[in-house]
Every structure is written in structure tokens, then in C-alpha cells.
Amino acid sequence: MNNDLHDSHPKRRRTFGIEVPDGPTLEPSDLRPERRRPSGIEGDVSTLESQGFRPSRRRPALIFDLRNHMPALKGPQSNRIRAVETLLERGFPYSRKLTAHISCVNALAFSSVDGRFLASGGDDLDIHLWDLHEERVRTPCCTLQGPRRNIFVLSFSAHNRFLFSGGADDVVLKFDASNLERPFNVRAPRSPDNIFYQHSGSIRGIAPHPVQDDVFITGSEDGRLILHDGRTAPSTRLRAQDTIQLTAEVTGVEFHPVMEHVFATSDQNGQVCLRDTRMAFGPLVQRTQQGVVQIYNTKLSRRDIPHLSNPETSSIAFNHQGTQLGVTMMVSKLCLPLRTEPHYPKNYFPTIYSLTDADPVAVCSAANLPDGTPIPPGERTYANVCTMKHGGFGGPGLDGEADVLYVAGSDDFRAYVWALPPPATLAAQRTVISHAEWDAGTHVGVTAFAERATGPRCIPAQLHTPRARLGGHSSIVNTVLVHPQMLLAATAGIEAGIVLHGAVDSLLGGMRPTSAAVRGIGETWVPDPLEDDEGSGEEGYGGGREEEREVREHDQRRTIRQFDGILRREGHVDVFAERRWYSHGSEEAVMIPSHDEDAQDDSDSDEAETESDSHSDSEPEANENGDVEMDDV
Template sequence: MPVKRRRVSQGLGSSTARNASSLNHTRSTSIEALLDGGLPYSRKLRGHTACVNALAFSQSGRWLASGGDDPHIRLWDFHQDDLREPSQHFAGHRTNIFALAFSASSKFLYSGATDNSIHTYDLEYSRSLDSRAVSDPDTIHLLHKDSIRGLSCHPQHDEIFLSASDDGCIIMHDMRAQSTLTRAQGTLQHDTEFTSVQFHPEMPHIFVTSDNRGEVCLRDTRTAFGPRSQRRDKGVAQKYVTTISKPSTRYLSNPEVSSVTFDRTGTKLAATMTHFSPTIYSLSDPYPIAVCTASTQPDGSPIPQGERSYANSCTIKHGSFGGGGVLDDPYYCAGSDDFRTYIWKIPSPAILAQQREEYISDDWSSENSNTIGAWLFATLFSFRSLSYRFPGFAASSTDARRVPVTLSRPVTRLTGHSSIVNTALMHPTFPAVLTAGIERDILLHSPTPAAPFLPSTSLTLTPTAVRPLPPAEMAWSRRVMRMMIPQTLDEVEPEDDSTTIAMFDQIICEESDADVFAVRRWNGDAHGDEDTDDAMTGIDEA
């Protein structure tokens, strides 16, 4: 009898596992079918009065935080039946907000701004207040000496978070009473500005950083922080290769990396590079496995002559992985200077790594540009939005060139904005995307006309036409005219975003054609890997 019971138990368990696996597969297939079909419906979420620079979701997807140049923070409740207005309003910052992060259980919301401060808001307390009330921060952190560029919360503990700043510091904050880290022990000092930081979602002692020099590093909290005796190489566990090459140029380029992010399992990460395309890495592989471009339209047809495509030259941008709850986050989305948001479907890292090409330095050089290898490059790769055709990655000028897979066909292009899209954020459990940028409105994009948090009549088809960029002379004259309006813009809040849009039209005209190899020439001897912990000004090591 015991054996028979054991067999019955195993049979039930096996059946349950098969049913669960089947349900997950069916759900994943359904969600991917929705996302592959595009997100043609949208709705504007209105609450800000200026550019929206930062968006963040709580882990459950219930809460969306938004912040910008107001400089206010709005909290949106996705458990509402009709999501129209923010449910909470937070104040306190004096200048533009560029970073937001929810703690592990959504007890706290952290924000960072160009006023060098980080604010902590107790959401459990604020939600007990009248929704029309304006909440002030519960704690203000003034440890940085320059703008806050990134925030990331520990995946398990509400009181622990990391901050990245233009002052070249990563600080690990621990608000628990039993914390023993001194200010010096909790500070990682670098020799250039940090632009982004994020905890690994499943290994809390691992985090990734990016900086103004173009470096992306995987670091370990155990060797990055704490007493000097236990620190080693600034905690670097792995450096990802971000320097790029083209056959016609001997020297390399190191694009600035404005942000870096993990998918939900931490198996892949994406770097957003200025004057270049979003670049995908596998966690344990230093070389990229894919580059996301938009040389064709989603249906595979060529980009019409004269039409702009994906570009990232003018503003700080943040992308995100997602999949509407699909475990491996098979999509990546990013905003663009052409007023669109692009979504790419990312194959598995193993497949991408297998398809990556490698060429020795001599075969890559311009002297050998007529070789069969170069002909294959020309056949396989086409980059309409870049000034060069073949992105190769190399750790040095003599290193072999690794050519990652080019994902040249986005799944969809989202429209609806009239200017640059800076932030694209995928909902963690629902097939929806939130986008924001130069305008004051946030756009919620959906594959269907109805959603759990919106009535069926509130989502409408998004216009597919994109506002054409005016000629440079016209963009300049429009900006001058706006500045000469009799009423001063400081005294009267504009009713729309026309002044800001006119300014960024001029910026696009002036900066969009910049060649990364001209503006970001890499010199491997210009900086070293020496430890600069001793250079921490005004901090005494305990």
C-alpha cells in the first residue's frame, strides 16, 4: 500500500506540473501574439505640467510613479476601474527629477533629482491621506554632491537601495537600525560620472553600473563596499565590452551609456548608448549578443525615403525589458529621437551567442575591406540610421571584432508623441507599454481597446503619422519667436508643450547627425583601472 500511495502521489504531482506548464505556455503564447500584433490603442495620462523624465512600476504592477521637470511626482493606481488621474501627489524636490524606484514591498518610493538630493516617501502612510493632499518626503538624503542619475532598490529589503550620481559615487543606503556601514564604507568612488545602477533581480549581492565613459560593469556588493580591507577592484566582477569598431577606421569609439537594465530574471541586460543602438548582453558574456536597429519597418518593408528611424542623440533615455508577465521578458522597448517608441523581440541568449560572428583584427581593417568577409557583411547588415554599416565590438584595437546579431526589424513602432520619447516602460504583468518624454503627457499603449484598469471606451486608435521635423532654419526661428512672446514664460505656464517642442526641434536639427566615431573617439590609454577609493573627498574611512 505505501508503494501504491507513493505512485498515486507522483502521478498527481506530475499531472499538476504538466497542467501548470501547459497553462503557462498557453498564457505566454497568447500574450506574445498580442504584443507581436502591435499596440495600436492608447490613452494619455495627464497630471504633469512639464517634461516627464522618469517612470517606475512597483513589482506587482499596481503602482506607477512618474516624475519630471515640474518637479513633482505622481502616483497612478492600476487597480482603478478607470485610470484617469494620479491617486497621490508628492512634492519636495526643487529641480528636475530623473530617477524613481519602488522598494521591494512598495512600502517606500525613492526619488532622485538634479538638486543632488534623494527623497524617501512612505507610501503606506501617504495612501491613508486624502488623494488631493500633497505629501512631503519622510526622509531627505544629502550624501551626493551632484545630480542623481539612477536609483535601484534591493529585491528583498525595503530599507536598502543604491544611488548613482554625476559626482562619480555609488552609495549603498541602508536605513535599518542594525546597519553598521559608515558613510565611507557604503560609498564606491569612481573617476567619472555614473549614469545608471541596478541590483540584479535574483542575486542581491550583484549590481550593474554604467558611466559617462561608456563602461558597463557587473559588481559585487561584498567587494565594492565595506571596510577597505575587504574591497577589491571597486567590486568589479565583469566588464562588458562597449567599445565599437568599423572597418574603415583603425581607432575605436566608446559611446556614452546613459542607462543599463536587467530583464526580470537577470539573464540578460541592455545598454542604452548615445549615438548608437540599444545593445543586448548575456549576464556571463562580456561581449554583446545583439544590437537593436530599425533598418526595416515592422512588416519587413524598407524605410521610406526621407523618413527618420531609430536615433538616440539628443536626450537621456531609458528602455526596459518586458513581456506582459512572460517569465523570460522576450521584448525590449526604447524611445527614439524620431518621436516613436520601438519594441524588439529578443531571441534566447544562447541562440544569439551562437550566431555571433568573430573576425580577427587584420580581416576587419580597411585594407581588407574587399575580402569575402566584408562582402558578407555588406550582404547581411544594413544600417540606415547609422553613419557606418558594420558594428563590431572589441576590447582593444588589436582584439578580435565580435559582431553581434543585428535585430533590424522591430516588432512594432509606437506613435502618439509629438517630440522625443525618453522613457519606455513595459508593464510587469499586463501587455502594455508606458512612454514619456519631452511632452507633459504620459501615453499608455495597449494591444486591445479595453484593459482591466480602463473602460472599453477610453482607449482609442493611436494616429500612425509622425509629426515631420521642420527644417533647421524654421526650428530656430520658431524657438526665437516663442522666446519673444510678450508674457514671460516664468510667470505664465504655457497651456501646451509648444515652447519645449520648438527648443528640442532645434536640438535635433543640430545634433542628430553626429557620428559617434567623431564625437566619442576611444583611447584605451587615456584612463586606467587604478583604485581611486583614496580620492574620496571629505569622507573618513572607519
């Protein structure tokens, strides 16, 4: 394999300080938060607003919603922090549903800074925007249209000037989101202002720049990472200068929230890299190692298996401080309890990395219930088999406080919330041992990380007990987000409904206690009778009309049955058998065995994949930069 990313990288893995062209050495000290105003933007508040950079009009969401529950929230900051931590100890026991979609919801995104708006998109091709500052959220405040196939990713720009969308139609859509706070007609769907056609595969990641609204990076299953800069005239830069071609499908890309020249990527081969834009893009003489400044160790080792395994990374996420990176591991393929003999997990779990260390610091598993007792025999727990999942960090929503939670969806029809100990605690609990000690057999039942077969083993801190398990779903949960200010989490997946989970029942006009009951695989799905009451307005928008409700229920029943069949067929495969890693000299690769197609179960024989009929006969003509200006689409 001829790939610069793999050449001698074991020697580079711990060298974080690398000289970059036209810039300082990237060191851990660069992680200090920086309060920047976008370059080229000067003046008072009115000037900023005229240029589209409105200061956040935050309502005191956290205090407003919780002050009646805990008087301490009215006191000093230290008292408020303790009060919020007390609430978080209970997890998010209350919930309500938002129903406007009619099929799977694959992507969620809160608007930047204050999270006033929630964007949702999926297989029905509509992008709905929900205003969480409404007294009681019942219907979308706006609907955006333009995607032609399943939506996989949504992202707001740094100052909410734009909302980006991408998915299976291989294009990136840019919508004007600068006037969302103004009243408008919800029955007049909006179309994109720009369409970007540079990719030839499904869009898996869109990373807005942390400061500049016009700058973003896209990643696709065509293996390309493309830097877009709306401030640059199309004729001044060659497209090749803004493109990195990888040897594997891109599964995620994220800009660092503090260092505006740093971004992270993940790919189908399981590789997770930290990159520098000054080394990754621009003239060829300026590029070095495709911008890579850190390669994270994602390969797994087990004493009873002679080879390593490199799970696919489904997604990546920075915490808000930029000090940690969360990686969602794919091809877990386990639907049974983890307490098997021998006690080796056949899957793998969300993994936490410190930004400046190649080895992970923690693994978020779920061998225990939130009360600390082991998972009962026969009960399912966290797994990730067949869907693209997106996890993320979150915290109490108070200024200056670090993220203390990590959240992720699971194939057992729940979402999981883990409390993250302080970094020093995680570092103390992590163990690094030599290959000889590992081979001696003193770590039975342990899965470790290893750069190579004969190298040392890293055993991260094991977070076996989640803070909470979030219910409210009847099938796989793919996406979980924690609100940046409110004690609120949003989950979505195979079903058409979005579930909002709250720490108290007064959020968003009122929530109900979430049932702990979970539908079993193969059990009949029964629609929630409360969905129409909660999610539909007086005029029936979002499913109140009988025909819309019937269509939604029919599609959900078919989709749920289909994924039940997939879980039954693929739920017991070992990741070490599915994702074998091998190395030959300086080259490395993942060997993925081929299998004959399993026969379809009778239960899903009537399920045929349907394509949207919203494809247009022809695409608008692109300019020389590959972009399309949309005036009347």
C-alpha cells in the first residue's frame, strides 16, 4: 500500500510537536482556549450584526428551566455547579417526542453556541428545524428541502449563518440560516443557496470552521477530504490544492473547537488522525504527510487471538474544550450480554483519547447497570452492529465548566450516558505493559490496544457502569446529542420520532417519566399513543392527519422489522474475526473476510429498499469551482 500516512508511523505516534510551514510548532500548550473575533470583522455590535455575526441572544435557559426545582441555582456559581451535578446524577429520566419525520432520522444538530435550534434529517429527505425556545415545542419552525437521497450529516456554521447537509446523494447543500430567529411561514419550505458537487460518494462528515462561517471541510466515502472557503474567489485556487485523497472511505471529520488550523479525521480502515490544515492543503511544496500530526492507536489485541483487529470508526467528536476526542467503534456485532465465557467482549465500545496522546485513556462499556450491578443474564446491553452511529460529549451547560459526559446510541434500543472522571484519574487508571508481560498471561479477559503485534499493550480505564440508559425508543438509536446549555439530550435512529430527554420534567413545556421497558427483537412494534398528542399541532402538522399517521406507522413497522432481521443474523460475530489487521513492512491494512449473503428471514421478506422519487432529471450546471449558485431552485 502506497500511503504516506502509514510510513513508519509507529515512530511518529508520540511526536506531537512537528514543525509546520509558515506556522509555529504544534504543542500541547496550543490547547489553551482562545477567545477570538473572526478575522476581518471589527466594530461595534451593530456592525457585527450587519455582517451576519450576531452576538448570541442567549436566554438563561438552564436557570430559567430549573430555578423552581432547586433554589441553589439562584445562588453563586459554585452552588449552581453542585446543584446541576446533583441533577445529572439522575441522568435524564424524563422525555417527550417530536414527530414530523415519516422515516429514519439519521442526523441531528444543535445550532452553535446556545443551541436554540435543533436540526433533524433522515430518509424522508426533509430537514426540520425546531425552536427549543418555544414554550412548548410541537411542530418544526421551518422545513428545508433539497436532498435527493438519505441525509447522513447536518452541521451549523460557527455563527449560525449557514446550515450544511450531506448524505447519500454525494452532494453538500448549504442553506442560509442567518434569519432563523425572525418569523416566517413554516409552510413555505426553503431550498439550498449552494450545492457542492465535488464528491463522488456519500457524504459522511461536514466540519464547519470554529470561527469562519464560510470555511468548512467535507469528507466522503470516495476517500476525499475537501476544504471549502467561500471567501476565496473560485479562480484563485486550484481544486487540487484543497483536496486530500485517502486510501479508505472517510467516516468522519471534525474541526478542533479551539485551534482553528487543526482537524481530526476517521476512515473505514479504522484510522483516526489529527491533521493541520497548513500541512494538509495548499501548494504541493507546502504539504507534508497529508497534514497528519498524530495517529491514534485504534488496533485491538487479545491474548487468545494471534492477530490484531482494527474496528471501523463510525464517527468522531471533540469535547467542547478540545482536550479529548471520542471515537465510536463500528462492527461490534454483539447483541448478547457481555458476561460470556471466556470473559472477552466480542465487540468494542466508544473510546476516549486525550488529544496529545496516541493511546486511549478510557473505554465506555456497559457491563453493568447504572446502579453498578452486572447486566442480568439474557438482557441486552450496548452494541454497535450495522448502523452509522454518532456519539458526543456534553456537560452541565455552565460557562467555564468542562464536559463531564459522553453519550452514544446502541443496538439494544437505548442510548447510553457515561460520566467521565477527571483526566488525571483516567490517566492513573490506565495501564501500559510490555509485550513480554502481556504474553506471560497475567491479563486474562482483557482487550488492550497495540500499535503492532510485538509492541506494548495499553489497557485504558474501563468505565463499565454508565451514568444512565435512555429509553423511549423501539429500535436502534443512531445519534445522541447533549444540549450545550440546557440539561437536555436528543436521540434519534431507526424510528421516525426524535426523543428529547430532560433532567427535570419542566423542560420544553413539560415531559413525562421515560419507561424503562424496551421492546425485544422480533416483538411486535406498537405505536406510542402519546406521539400524536405530543408532536402534532392543532392543524395536524407533523402527523396529526390520519393519512400521514398511517404512512408513518407503515414505514416504521417495515423498517423496524427489517433491522430486527439484521440484528438476528449479524448480532453474534466477533470483531476479531471480521476486522483482522495485518502489517507488512511499513504498510498496513485491514482484512475484511467475505461472507455469502445470509438468507432473508421470513419476517422481512416483504421489505424491499425503496428509493426516493425526488431525483431530478438533470443537475444544475456547476461552475469551474464545482459549486452551483442557487437562485430559484
